[in-house]
Amino acid sequence: MKQDFMFTSESVTEGHPDKLCDIISDAVVDHFLQQDPYSKVIAECALSTAIVFIAARFESRAIIDFSNVARQVISQIGYDQNAFNSKTCSIITSLREQPYDGQDFFDEKNLSDDDIERIQAKNQVTVFGFACNQTPSLMPLPIWLAHKLSRKLTSARLQRTLPYLAPDGKTQVGVEYKDGRPFRIHSITVIASQNIVASSGGPGLNKLEEDIREALINSVFQDEEIKPDNDTRIFVNPDGPFILGGPAIHSGLTGRKNAIDTYGEYSRHSGAALSGKDPSRIDRIGAYAARYAAKNVVAARLADECEVMLSYSIGLSRPVSIQVETFGTGKMPDKEIASRIERHFDFRPAGIIRQFNLRHLPSSNKGGFYRKLAAYGHVGRMDIGLPWELTDKAGML
Numbered sequence: 200m201k202q203d204f205m206f207t208s209e210s211v212t213e214g215h216p217d218k219l220c221d222i223i224s225d226a227v228v229d230h231f232l233q234q235d236p237y238s239k240v241i242a243e244c245a246l247s248t249a250i251v252f253i254a255a256r257f258e259s260r261a262i263i264d265f266s267n268v269a270r271q272v273i274s275q276i277g278y279d280q281n282a283f284n285s286k287t288c289s290i291i292t293s294l295r296e297q298p299y300d301g302q303d304f305f306d307e308k309n310l311s312d313d314d315i316e317r318i319q320a321k322n323q324v325t326v327f328g329f330a331c332n333q334t335p336s337l338m339p340l341p342i343w344l345a346h347k348l349s350r351k352l353t354s355a356r357l358q359r360t361l362p363y364l365a366p367d368g369k370t371q372v373g374v375e376y377k378d379g380r381p382f383r384i385h386s387i388t389v390i391a392s393q394n395i396v397a398s399s400g401g402p403g404l405n406k407l408e409e410d411i412r413e414a415l416i417n418s419v420f421q422d423e424e425i426k427p428d429n430d431t432r433i434f435v436n437p438d439g440p441f442i443l444g445g446p447a448i449h450s451g452l453t454g455r456k457n458a459i460d461t462y463g464e465y466s467r468h469s470g471a472a473l474s475g476k477d478p479s480r481i482d483r484i485g486a487y488a489a490r491y492a493a494k495n496v497v498a499a500r501l502a503d504e505c506e507v508m509l510s511y512s513i514g515l516s517r518p519v520s521i522q523v524e525t526f527g528t529g530k531m532p533d534k535e536i537a538s539r540i541e542r543h544f545d546f547r548p549a550g551i552i553r554q555f556n557l558r559h560l561p562s563s564n565k566g567g568f569y570r571k572l573a574a575y576g577h578v579g580r581m582d583i584g585l586p587w588e589l590t591d592k593a594g595m596l
Contacts, residue, residue, distance in 0.1 A: 201376075202376070202377070202378050202379045203376060203377055203378070204375075204376050205373055205374065205375045205376070205385050206339075206341050206373070206374055206376065206465060207341060207371060207372065207373040207374075207385075207386070208339065208341035208342040208344075208345045208371070208372060208458070208459075208463025208464060208465065209345055209369060209370065209371040209372075209458075209459065209463070210342065210345035210346045210348065210349040210369070210370050210371075210459055210463075210575065210576075211349060211368065211369050211370075211456065211459060211574075212349050212352055212353045212366060212367065212368040212369070212574065213276055213353060213366065213573075213574035213575075214276050214277065214278070214353070214365065214366020214367040214368065214392075214444070214445055215367055215368070215369065215445075215451070215456075216246055216247075216367070216445060216446050216449055216450055216451025216452075217451045217452060217453075217455045217456050218451075218456065218573060218574045219244075219246065219272070219273070219276060219278075219445070219446070219451055220243075220244035220245060220246060220451040220452055220453040220455075221244075221453055221454070221456070221460075221474040221475070221573035221574070222272050222276070222474075222570050222573040222574060223242075223244045223251070223253065223268065223269050223272045223273075223453075224242045224243060224244050224253075224453045224474045224475030224573070225474045225475060225567075225569040225570040225572065225573045226268050226269075226271070226272050226567060226569075226570040227240065227242040227253070227255060227263065227265060227268055227475070228240055228242060228474075228475060228476065228477055228561075228569045228570075229561040229567030229568060229569050229570050230261070230263050230268055230561075230567075231257065231259050231261045231263060231477065232477065232478075232558060232559075232560075232561040232562070232569075233261075233561045233562050233567070234259075234260070234261035234262070234263075235259045235260045235261040236558040236559050236561075236562065237259075237304055237306075237558065238257065238258070238259035238260075238261055238477055239257060239258040239259065239297075239477050239479055240255060240256070240257040240258075240259065240476075240477045241255065241256050241257070241475060241476055241477070241480070242254070242255040242257075242453075242475040242476075243255070243452075243453045243454070243472075243475050244269070244451075244452075244453045244475070245450070245451065245452050245453070246288075246446045246450060246451045247446055247449075247450035247451070248283070248446060248447060249282070249283055249287065249288045249289060249446070249447075250288065250289045250290075250291065251269050251273075251288055251289070251290045251291070252290075252291045252292075252293070253265050253266075253269060253290065253291070253292045253293070253294075254292070254293045254294075255292070255293075255294050255295070256294075256295045256297065257294075257295075257296060257297065258296075258297040258298070258299050259299065260299060265290075265292050265294065266290040266292065269285075269290055270285040270286070270288075270290070271285070272570070273285040273288065276366050277356070277357075277365075277366045278366060278445060278446075280365070280394070280443055280447070282443055282445075282447035283443075283445055283446045283447045288446075305318060305549065307549045307550075307552045307553040307558075308553060310549060310553075314549075315516070315545075315547055315549040315550050315553075316516050316547065317516070318516055318547065318548055318549040319513070319514050319515055319516050319548070320481045320511040320512065320513060320514070320515060320516065320548055321479065321480075321481070321513065321548075322480065322481060322482060322511075322513060323511055323512050323513050324469055324471050324481060324482040324485065324510075324511050325469060325508060325509070325510045325511070326469045326471075326481075326482065326485040326486040326488075326489050326508070326509050326511075327461075327466060327467045327468050327469060327486070327489055327506060327507065327508050327509075328486065328487075328488070328489025328490035328491065328492055328493040328494075328506070328507040328509075328578075329461075329462045329465070329466030329467075329490070329493050329504075329505070329506045329507075330490070330493040330494040330496065330497040330498075330504070330505050331465075331497060331503060331504040331505070332497055332503050332504075333380075333381055334579075335581070336579045336580070336581050336588070337494050337497050337498065337579070338462070338578070338579035339462055339463060339465035339466070340372075340374050340381045340425070341372050341373065341374045341463050341465065342459075342462055342463025342465065342576070342579070343579065344372040344374070344384075344419070344420075344423070345370045345371060345372045345463065346575045346576055346579075347419045348370035348372065348387070348389065348415055348416070348419050349368060349369070349370045349574075349575060350575055350582075351414075351415045351418060351419050352364070352368045352370065352389065352391060352415060353366075353368070355414045355415060360414050361391075361410055361411075361414055363393050363394055363395050363402060364391055364392065364393060364394070365392035365393055365394045365442075365443055365444055365445065366392070366444070366445060367392040367441075367443075367444030367445040367448070368389070368390055368391050368392055368444070369388075369389075369390040370387075370388065370389050370390070371386075371387070371388040372384065372386070372387055372388075373385035373386040373387075374425075381425055382425070383425060383428060383430075383431070384420075384425060384426065384427045384428065384431045385431065385432070386431065386432040386433070386434070387416060387427060387431065387432070387433045387434070388433075388434040388435075388437070389411050389415060389416075389434070389435050389436070390436055390438075390441060391407065391411060391435070391436060391441065392441045392442065392443060392444030392445065393407070393440065393441065393442055393443075394442075394443065404435070404436060404439070404440065407435055407436060408433075408435040408436075411435045412433065412435075416433065453472055453474055453475050454471075454472025454473070454474060454475070457469070457470065457471075457472065457473070459576070460473050460474075460576060460577045460578075461473075461486070461576070461577065461578055462578070462579075466506050467506065467508075468486070469482060469486055471483075473486060473572070473577050474569070474572070474573050478552050478557035478558055479548065479552070481511050481548050481551075482511075484548070484551045484552065484555070484557060485509050485511060485518075485546070485548075485551070486577070486578075487551070487555065487577070487578070487585075487587040488509070488544065488546050488551045488554075488587065489507045489508070489509050490507075490578045490587050490588075491544070491586075491587040491588075491589070491592075492507045492540045492544050493505045493506060493507040494587075494588065494590060495590050495591075495592045495593045495596055496523075496525075496536055496540070496596060498590035498593040499590075499593035499594070499596040500530065501525075501529060501530050501531060501536055501539075501596060502525035502528045502529040502530065502536065503525075503528035504525060504526045504528045505523065505524070505525050505528075505529075505536070506523070506524045506525075506526075507521070507522070507523055507540065508520070508521070508522040508523075508524070509521055509546055510522075516547040516548065516549075517546060517547055518546050521537055521540060521541050521546070522537065523536045523537040523540065536596075539595075539596050540596070543592055543595045543596060544592070554586070555586040555587060556586065571583055572585075
């Protein structure tokens, strides 16, 4: 990896149309698992203008009102404008309910090791987990800062610090690296949608930039070791006013923001969407298990950066390949780290479900669980108690 470079990552708020689709899809998963924790479901969403389309395939004893779930999410996120709101948008569904025969049913808590070995991956995928020592959460600094800004943008709207904000927004942070370490903040971009145009009492661009700098940027960087300097380029709505935003302006689709969901392109990620899938899907939970392993490697100080790659094939329970890359920062050969990971981590589908209690998290978390992952990252979160963010195996490694 280069030693001197600049890297940029972006984040979006929960009101961005792609994230709105992710949240609706994961809210559907939550509702299924809350009623029947052994449900199998894949839910996808697309939206544009005033139309929401939900496609789902499921096997469950649960009874779900898909339209009501979507309308609740849209309302909770704050879309109440005439152009798009939960009451008047049209919701179209394409649902395929498969017969509930119980043949693939298993309670992982009561399985022996031989039983877990017999439960195979049902799809093929290569997933990646990554960790580095750039931030307290062991995430790359650019995506860490971009998520902090986007969360603060939403907070400023909900707490009415900036009451004229609408739900849609984007942030981007560019970080300069020197000798492989974050050195300075190169640039910050904030795209904030507004409910009100300047001619109707909303802020002009100069006032908006002043408000964003004070309420967002200064607040987010207050406790950061690396802060913007006099040469940091700051852009607030550089393309002009962004009125309303959301589905009234641009369309959305589940699974279109994989880099934002993971490592902001600083590390590789799977092409498979994370949202809208129940815990039996290895393309979702395998990514969490890979992050868990990589984070424990860095927490154990075996490397400053670690990427774990797991490759799964249909019909096998274990990954066909476990690869580790430490980018020259490892304190021992990458093969030895991979060997230790394989000894101490269970990457079999049923083993991951049991380790993280994935079927029952929606019931034990108020307001659901998976929908909370859909915005601001599935990994690296310090605002939610995610089991794959624990570093409890660092000592073993």
